[in-house]
Amino acid sequence: MEKNESKILIFGGTGYIGSYMVKASIKLGHPTYVFSRPNSNNTEILDQLRSMGAIVVQGILDDHEKLVSILKEVDVVISVLPYPQVLDQLKIVDAIKVAGNIKRFLPSDFGVEEDRVSPLPPFEAFLEKKRKIRRAIEAANIPYTFVSANCFGAYFVNYLLRPFDHNQEITVYGTGEAKALLNYEEDIGIFTLKVATDPRTENRVVIYRPPGNVITQLELISMWEKKTGKTFERVHIPEEEIVTLSQTLPDPQNIPVSILHSVFIKGATTNFDLGEDDIEASSLYPDLKWTTIDELLDIFLQNPPKSANAAFE
Ligand SMILES: NC(=O)c1ccc[n+]([C@@H]2O[C@H](COP(=O)([O-])OP(=O)(O)OC[C@H]3O[C@@H](n4cnc5c(N)ncnc54)[C@H](OP(=O)(O)O)[C@@H]3O)[C@@H](O)[C@H]2O)c1
Numbered sequence: 001m002e003k004n005e006s007k008i009l010i011f012g013g014t015g016y017i018g019s020y021m022v023k024a025s026i027k028l029g030h031p032t033y034v035f036s037r038p039n040s041n042n043t044e045i046l047d048q049l050r051s052m053g054a055i056v057v058q059g060i061l062d063d064h065e066k067l068v069s070i071l072k073e074v075d076v077v078i079s080v081l082p083y084p085q086v087l088d089q090l091k092i093v094d095a096i097k098v099a100g101n102i103k104r105f106l107p108s109d110f111g112v113e114e115d116r117v118s119p120l121p122p123f124e125a126f127l128e129k130k131r132k133i134r135r136a137i138e139a140a141n142i143p144y145t146f147v148s149a150n151c152f153g154a155y156f157v158n159y160l161l162r163p164f165d166h167n168q169e170i171t172v173y174g175t176g177e178a179k180a181l182l183n184y185e186e187d188i189g190i191f192t193l194k195v196a197t198d199p200r201t202e203n204r205v206v207i208y209r210p211p212g213n214v215i216t217q218l219e220l221i222s223m224w225e226k227k228t229g230k231t232f233e234r235v236h237i238p239e240e241e242i243v244t245l246s247q248t249l250p251d252p253q254n255i256p257v258s259i260l261h262s263v264f265i266k267g268a269t270t271n272f273d274l275g276e277d278d279i280e281a282s283s284l285y286p287d288l289k290w291t292t293i294d295e296l297l298d299i300f301l302q303n304p305p306k307s308a309n310a311a312f313e
């Protein structure tokens with residue numbers, strides 16, 4: 001364990017990506033606080049994180065006084081609250097303003113670079129809420145780092161390949177030729193804790209775009225076929241059908257199809273160039289290794305990460 005003094009508070013630390021963040025924070029030696037609701041159902045993971053050394057603080061986002069007192073105990077705040085709670089982060093912003101001691105706030109972004117994409121309307125409305133939080137943080141002069149982590153790797157390997165289904169068919173969105181970035185969640189945890197405490201990333205957007213983690217759906221399927229020795233039938237859903245679904249499905253079911261369109265048809269995680277002013281995480285820490293997609297599929301062969309469904313309501 002490295003010695004590291006910054007105290008880290010994580011909102012949503014018992015959640016899907018949150019538990020990777022908490023474990024990374026503990027691994028890097030930070031005193032790590034997990035904010036969790038008193039009525040949380042996530043007792044098993046809470047017990048696990050506690051046994052690893054996390055300090056669990058119970059509260060609700062509406063309890064401003066309690067939020068302020070918890071914030072006064074820590075230095076850095078990471079929020080990995082789910083999408084339905086994105087606007088609730090305004091309560092964290094208000095409490096950070098009053099506490100006055102927070103050295104860095106990372107709001108719950110962790111997807112496409114939301115200030116540089118224009119997706120279909122349902123995903124646009126989703127991102128607009130996340131942008132609203134970014135703008136509130138800037139307006140309040142809170143030191144921040146905004147993270148574009150791109151696709152959670154194990155989450156999307158499970159979603160696209162459905163290895164747990166043992167199906168002969170794999171659905172391909174569009175032609176399957178757009179390039180997407182898949183980053184393993186353990187790496188997202190470690191790199192997020194690195195950028196959260198790095199002076200170079202203060203008031204900057206950091207993009208997680210390791211060169212070895214770019215892949216198309218068709219390449220991913222071929223790689224999985226080689227590893228498993230199986231052959232899969234590729235069942236394409238044409239782009240027009242996905243656009244129609246985004247227009248006809250009720251809210252919020254129209255959001256996931258719009259995300260698939262943006263990422264796996266339009267290439268939203270790879271289709272803009274990074275300039276000299278951009279901060280890309282793998283070049284920031286050249287000595288830290290990213291798990292490649294090939295290695296991630298090996299993990300799926302040995303000890304498959306559980307599938308998950310992000311919350312949209
Ligand atoms: N890039 C990608 O591929 C990708 C994929 C999925 C998600 N994401 C993003 O990652 C972020 C986190 O999503 P996630 O799926 O990891 O979240 P999650 O697992 O659904 O939830 C995280 C935690 O939030 C807490 N929570 C839920 N409702 C709450 C409420 N009303 N008040 C306070 N806390 C509440 C819960 O903690 P307690 O029960 O302990 O209170 C829960 O464990 C989001 O920004 C999401 O958009 C990105």
